[in-house]
Amino acid sequence: MRVVSMSFSITGNTALALEHVCRSLDGVECVETTDEEDILDVSGFDGVVLAAPTFYRGLPPPFARRVSKITGGRGQPTLVLATYGAMLGRTLVDLVDLAEKASLRVVAAQALLMPESYPPFIAKGWSNTKAPVPGDLAKLNTNAQTLLKALRGSSQPAVSVSAGFFDRLLGRPSRQKSVKRLGGLICNKTLCSRCGQCREACPVQAIRWESGPVFDRSECIACFGCYNRCPTGAIDAGCMKRRDGRYRPETIGLASRFE
Numbered sequence: 001m002r003v004v005s006m007s008f009s010i011t012g013n014t015a016l017a018l019e020h021v022c023r024s025l026d027g028v029e030c031v032e033t034t035d036e037e038d039i040l041d042v043s044g045f046d047g048v049v050l051a052a053p054t055f056y057r058g059l060p061p062p063f064a065r066r067v068s069k070i071t072g073g074r075g076q077p078t079l080v081l082a083t084y085g086a087m088l089g090r091t092l093v094d095l096v097d098l099a100e101k102a103s104l105r106v107v108a109a110q111a112l113l114m115p116e117s118y119p120p121f122i123a124k125g126w127s128n129t130k131a132p133v134p135g136d137l138a139k140l141n142t143n144a145q146t147l148l149k150a151l152r153g154s155s156q157p158a159v160s161v162s163a164g165f166f167d168r169l170l171g172r173p174s175r176q177k178s179v180k181r182l183g184g185l186i187c188n189k190t191l192c193s194r195c196g197q198c199r200e201a202c203p204v205q206a207i208r209w210e211s212g213p214v215f216d217r218s219e220c221i222a223c224f225g226c227y228n229r230c231p232t233g234a235i236d237a238g239c240m241k242r243r244d245g246r247y248r249p250e251t252i253g254l255a256s257r258f259e
């Protein structure tokens with residue numbers, strides 16, 4: 001049996017949760033599709049896993065665009081996973097909707113509270129560094145087993161999810177608003193080691209290279225990927241004091257919680 005997993009992860013939380021799910025699927029080959037080698041035709045797979053973080057109370061737009069291009073759906077059992085740090089917004093609802101539009105059958109859907117990766121919140125002390133809690137991990141295992149049972153032919157009902165009252169009320173900020181709130185991104189040339197990691201982290205190729213990173217505000221989606229990833233703290237975001245609130249999962253031993 002083969003399952004294709006499609007995910008988006010800037011700082012690694014969602015990737016770790018997805019790896020955990022794939023490890024739990026005994027006897028199943030989990031093929032990960034990436035931005036570079038994107039498998040959008042899922043007709044050759046028995047099941048699908050979709051996993052994304054919450055950015056600004058919803059799905060990261062580049063990932064929503066990828067999922068909306070999926071073809072070859074024929075009711076394959078699907079697990080949908082949305083990670084979040086404080087307020088889930090419409091992430092899970094939108095991902096389930098997109099899966100259904102692609103003719104996939106969502107048999108398990110979960111919102112997983114994870115450590116916060118949004119620097120302005122971390123700087124305020126809202127960081128959930130102990131997440132995910134054991135109860136949420138147990139639920140993740142149960143959801144992986146539900147997918148496994150469906151893959152083995154047992155009939156599993158399709159699940160439905162709905163947005164909470166505040167999520168419906170609040171909506172989402174526009175990209176322009178988020179970028180404005182982020183403020184300009186500037187590279188401090190004295191601190192920069194020219195390692196290129198910021199450029200690798202950028203999901204929308206908004207970083208040009210001119211003997212160091214140059215940020216293009218018109219493409220930026222304010223994901224803080226470059227700011228979080230920079231190993232030397234060389235990037236200033238207008239709304240943050242340098243290095244404040246940067247999120248690095250390795251410093252809180254997140255991976256060990258998924259073992």
Ligand SMILES: Cc1cc2nc3c(=O)[nH]c(=O)nc-3n(C[C@H](O)[C@H](O)[C@H](O)COP(=O)(O)O)c2cc1C
Pocket residue numbers: 008009010011012013014015053054055056057058083084085086087088089114115116117118119222223224225
């Ligand atoms: C730019 C940005 C915006 C975010 N917005 C939200 C949000 O609106 N609600 C929320 O609960 N978490 C939010 N988060 C937290 C992430 O969803 C959470 O930490 C997630 O697990 C990160 O996943 P990743 O490491 O796979 O990228 C945000 C994080 C970033 C960096």
Ligand code: SF4
Pocket residue numbers: 185198201202203204205206207215216219220221222223224225226227
């Ligand atoms: S330049 Fe903008 S879109 Fe690219 S990683 Fe940095 S914050 Fe994210």
Ligand code: SF4
Pocket residue numbers: 187191192193194195196197198199212213229230231232233234235
């Ligand atoms: S990640 Fe930081 S140190 Fe590396 S090139 Fe980018 S700004 Fe410079």
